[in-house]
Amino acid sequence: MNSKPVRTRFAPSPTGRMHLGSARSALYPFLLARRTGGTFILRIEDTDQKRFVPGAEQELIDGLHWLGINYDEGPDIGGPCGPYRQTERRDIYNEYAWRLVGLGHAFPCFCTPEKLASVRQEQINSKQNPRYDGTCRNLAVEEGRRRVDSGEKYVIRFKMPKEGSITTEDVLRGSSSTENSALDDSVLLKSDGLPTYHLAAMVDDHLMEISHVIRGSEWLPSLPLHVHIIRAFGWVEPQFVHLSVFLKPSGKGKMSKREASDAIKDGHSIFVSDLQGLGYIPEGVLNWIALMGWGVPEGDVLSLDDMIARFEIQNLTPSPAAINFAKLDHFNATHIRMLQTEDLAERVKPYFLHEGLVVDDIKLLKIVPLIRERLVTLDDCLPFAAWFFKESIQPKPIDLIAKDLTAADSLNIFRQACEIIINLPFTTPANSEPPMRALVEQLGFSPNQVFGILRAAITGQTVSPPLFDSMEIVGKEKVMERIKNAMDILEKK
RNA sequence: GCCCCCAUCGUCUAGUGGCCCAGGACGGGGCCCUCUCAAGGCCCAAACAGCGGUUCGAGUCCGCUUGGGGGCACCA
Structure with missing residues (x-):
């Protein structure tokens, strides 16, 4: 039970589109924060200028907004620990990097990328593990300073202890020990003056007082480094929770670009904005991603509020x-069914408008x-209800003749149906259904045959909402008109 | 190659040594309902990766094997 208010964050890098993994990485820390009455923060990790994608940050913000994952502090809304975009915090990282140098836990390194690459290649050739060879590790502090001041290009590296080991803790996996000798002197500050993830995230998580770091499991291997950095500063580490990755539907490997586009052809997608365009609703998407990696003891149809009420870190797996799109469909359909009529009408209306149809709101509420x-x-x-808004419909002649019936049978049915309908005060199901069923009885055909051709005549299609309810909405006059039209079609044949 | 992580039905999972000849959900199959398509109701098939331990007793603890995933950048 997490009862103390926590501070959590979602810290994406704006290097691509927002996908399911991002969404879940935002969802869980959000749930934990809300659950405990804590604070949820959005921080943009844009320290890689080469991979920066314009617009990516906005897509992230839009995606979170659409899903209803609201943050309390962030780049666009500010907050007490800002700025929340790392490129706007470069002075902070510079200061902290040098503080580590001063503490003897880091050192400036002047090795060129070319030299590093050749060393690495040699190591690989001689079957050694590629790692920093330590050239600048033991430069005198004054000399390092002097060369930096003289304008020489440099990075700052962490000075990993040569001996000993470190024990780290992951909430879901327990503790684990790593020999320091297996760790490298990783770069903390790049030669462009911007920090690497290792420095930036640790500094920010500390400064922003993050109590629970919930992130992808790709960070698990660098957890020992991170704990070293945190302790070198003399800070205490937050709780670390590493989420597992999503695998492609087959369960073999993670989603590749190819599979991602295959999914789109299939009417599915791993990208949040695509899902929105494909007609998925946030409630469905949220429910779906929430349950991939979270074992809820009972009941799996959850609203965001339900999730907040029931979220426990310990129940994460x-x-x-593996991604399962069939389940997305299920959750989406289930949540659509739970929507109030007015709500669903509003959500569905744009689709009709997009088809160029004129939408009568009163009618829509009935549909x-x-x-x-x-x-x-x-x-x-659209396939179910667009026809309601069309002035005229074109039934296919073949659909106007039921299986095992002739055109003459159909004409007879239509004629008698007209007889019945013309005498009805209103075409409500209560009025229209009993006499029509009596007609079926009297003619000795099946309901399927009779109602099937009437459906085709009135709706222009073979699949539609229930016939009598549809007739009520269409109205007596138009029903008559359409049946007569159907008779014309049959006669012309 | 080296390091790390994971392992229950096809999929998501419940299960924290006896309540499990393993429960739920999706998907699949069947039946019912039925004017089409759905929805709904009932039923069925379907799993503890393998091998060794520990224990009176193991899906649950330990080890190994296998399988899968991730990481080894001046990317995050």
């Missing part, structure tokens, strides 16, 4: 999870209850 339980994604509203 350390093993990798929604008819299609709600038939939608997997919002755009499914």
Whole structure:
């Protein structure tokens, strides 16, 4: 039970599109913060200028907003620990890097990338583990300073102890020991003056008073380094939670670019903004990603509030999870069914408008209850209900003749149906259904045959919402008109 | 190559030594309902990776093997 208010963060780098992994990496720390009455922060880790993608930050912010994962502090809204964009904090990192030098835990290194590369290649050739060879590690402090002051290019590296070991702790996996000899003198400050992740994240997490670091498991191997850095500063480390990765649907390996585009062809995607465009609703997407890697003891249809109420770090699972799009469809359909009529009407309306249809809101409110339980994604509203908003429809002649019936049978059915409908005060199901069923009975055909061709005549398609409910919405006049139109089509044949 | 992590039905998972001849959900199959498509109801098939320990007793603890994943950058 986590009862103390925590401070958590989502710290993405703006180097690409927001995908499921990002979304979940934001969701869990958000849930933990809300659960404990704590604070959730968005921090942009944009220290790699080469990989920076314009617009990526905005996509991240839009994605979080769409999902309802709201942060309390962030680059666009500020907060007491700002700025929240790392490129705006470069002076801070510079200061802390040199502080580590002063403490004897780091050193300036003047080796050129070319030299480093050749050393590495040699090591690989002689089957050694590639690592920094220590050239600048023992330069006198004054000499290091002098060369830096003279304008020589440099980086600052962590001075990893040669001996001993370090014990680290992951909330989901327990503790683990690593020999320091297996660790490298990693770069903390790059020659462009910007920090690497190792320095920046540790400094920021400390300065922003992050109590729980929830991040991807790709960071697990560098956890010992991170703990070394934190302790070198004399700080205490936060709780570390490493989330497992998402695997592709087959469970073999993680999603590649190719699989990602295959998924899109399939009407699915691993990108948040795509999902939105494909007609998925945030409730469904959230529920789906939440349960990949989180074992909820009972009941798995959850709203964001439900998740907040039930979230426990201890219920997170350390093993990798394969993406399962069928389950996304299930959650999406389930959450659509739970929406209030007015709400769903509003969400579905843009799809009709996008088709150039004129939407009558009153009519839409009547249609929604008819299609709600038939939608997997919002755009499914089109095949089921677009015809409601069309002036005329073109039924296919073949659909106007039921299986085992002749055109004459169909014409007879239509004629008698007209008879019935014309005498009805209103075409409510209560009015229209009993006499129509009586007609079916009297003609000796099956309901399927009779109602099937009526559906084709009135809706222009073979699949639609229930016939009698549809007739009510369409209205008596238009129903008559369409049945007559169907008769014309049959007669012309 | 070296280091780290993971391992229950096809998939997501429950399970923290006896309550498990392993429970739920998705997906699959069948039946019912039924004007189409859905939704809903009922039922079925489906798993503790293997091998050694520890223990009166192991899915649950330990080791090895195997399989999978991740990491070894002046990327995050």
